Amino acid sequence: MNLRQIETFEAVMRCGTASRAAEVLGVTQPAVSRTLGELEQSIGFPLFARIRKRLIATPEARSLYEVVKSAFDGIDVIRGAAARIRDQGSGEVRVASLSAVGHSLMPKAIAIFQKRHPSTRITLLVLPSRDVRDLIASGEFDLGLAADLIDTTNVVHETFLARDALCVLPAGHELSSKAVIAPMDLDGVPFIAYLPEDRFRQRVDAVLTAAGAVPKIAVETALAPTALALVSAGVGATLASPHAISGFDQSKIVVRPFRPGVEARVLLLLPSDRPKSQLVRDFIDALMAAR
Incomplete structure (x- = not known):
């Protein structure tokens, strides 16, 4: 017994005649008859009675078809799942x-x-x-x-x-009149810094140190939204990435370019x-x- 024989048997039972099954399978009617004969030899009992050139399913064939139909229904489920995965992915x-x-x-x-x-x-x-x-x-x-x-x-x-950070100031801050903020502008200014182990903080510190600027660290925090909230509350200035600022309410802050650039990655x-x-x-x- 092989899959081709089972497919042929299923097609004949579903279509009702060998000729229709041959059309569905894309083969000749003699090929269908030959394959059914091979299947009967393989399983050891007749599946069809040949009466007046017609194939009449035996009771054994009808019993076998119930099992085959269930198996083919399962294959259809698998095909549907494969199509969904192809079109939509795994779903999550x-x-x-x-x-x-x-x-x-x-x-x-x-x-x-x-x-x-x-x-x-x-x-x-x-x-x-x-x-x-x-x-x-x-x-x-x-x-x-x-x-x-x-x-x-x-x-x-x-x-x-990989974008250059911007300087973020509280609304009304004395530096907000400047078009561009430089490191020395932040010297002695209350500043919201990230944690010392943060690589962005380290890059900011390197730029400030090279310029001789020493901001007054008011708060250290791990998260950009927290730093921006502190700026909004008037606690101090900070540097933040453009993508962090874009999701924040900017009604209480002022954003200015900072030069030289400090990359946020x-x-x-x-x-x-x-x-x-x-x-x-x-x-x-x-x-x-x-x-």
């Missing part, structure tokens, strides 16, 4: 993001993605970059965006964003132990379109 995308883009760029990307995949469920967690990296390295999440301060061992990574992370699904590829395309 799990994304983790640092806060600097998790409240600004990421919602735009999700909106773009859902226009193409409206039925796909998305899980989004906004976390510190180290936690984003851990979720991707463990394979629990499909992709992530993180600051470049992380350990990139055991993750696939590439630069997703975001990495795209993927698990290292599995290929990208079509859904993940499409989500990455949405992220690129949202930049």
